[in-house]
Amino acid sequence: MAKTSIYKTDEGKEQIIKYYNSLLSQWTQPSRQFYIDTQLGKTHIIESGNKENPAILLLHGTGSNSAMWTYDAKILSETFHVFAIDIPGECGKSSENRPDFKDENYSNWISAITKNLGLNQVSLIGCSLGGWIAMDYAINHPDKVDKLILMATAGVTQIKLKSVLWIILTSLTGSWGFNQLNKMVYGNLTIDSQALEFASLIKKYFIPRTGALPVFTNESLGKIKASTLFIGGENDCFYNSEKAASRLKEYVDNIQCHVLKNTGHILIDQTTKILEFLKTDYNEI
Incomplete structure (x- = not known):
């Protein structure tokens, strides 16, 4: 397991966590924050919702943390038992470990979490990196996953090379590059002031992963039963x-795909669509 320093300075880490805590103050529904020990180190979890309801794990994207789920968790918690999980090696409160994406490191991590929480079966919502981890778990433990929601997910198609080159270029060009990168990621969306402030802290103090996430094989995708x-x-x-949707339709049974017009990597206002999908086949709802 690779252990690296993921922050440029200790002060920078403190500022990012402080801002994360300020964002979590907007988590208005009843909840608790706690840690569990896993093979990847301490994992930070935010729990909300009725324990008698079906369980959902929320997995954020890279360069982010569970604050991205604040609005979604409020809605989902009304009918589900929600666990928002900070992914190790990202800018949340979990350990700074960054294991290899091979050897089932992350599916084993999710297994340890579900075992600790006493959850036999869960649904997963994953965004980008979180989508890759959710798929990895669904592939390696298909009987443990009820519903799988993938948002702008990695792992289905190769990352666009021009985007990688553009990120490298903009990282060397100060505030202009920072603004251009935000435009690339957010597309036509108006960038919230809090999101902009957090992105500024991330650029200044956080060291992101540099390697591309592996693309799952056709055989692996075919193992998803959820x-x-x-x-x-x-x-x-x-x-x-478009290519991701086409490939998923070819190899994953029982799948719905939505490619949103005039929309970039950041997806907003999808909670209603997700909730309708999650409620399907739940007799109690």
């Missing part, structure tokens, strides 16, 4: 959503 929902933007700067 009812699956894919949502992607037609203008996603990192992944080709």
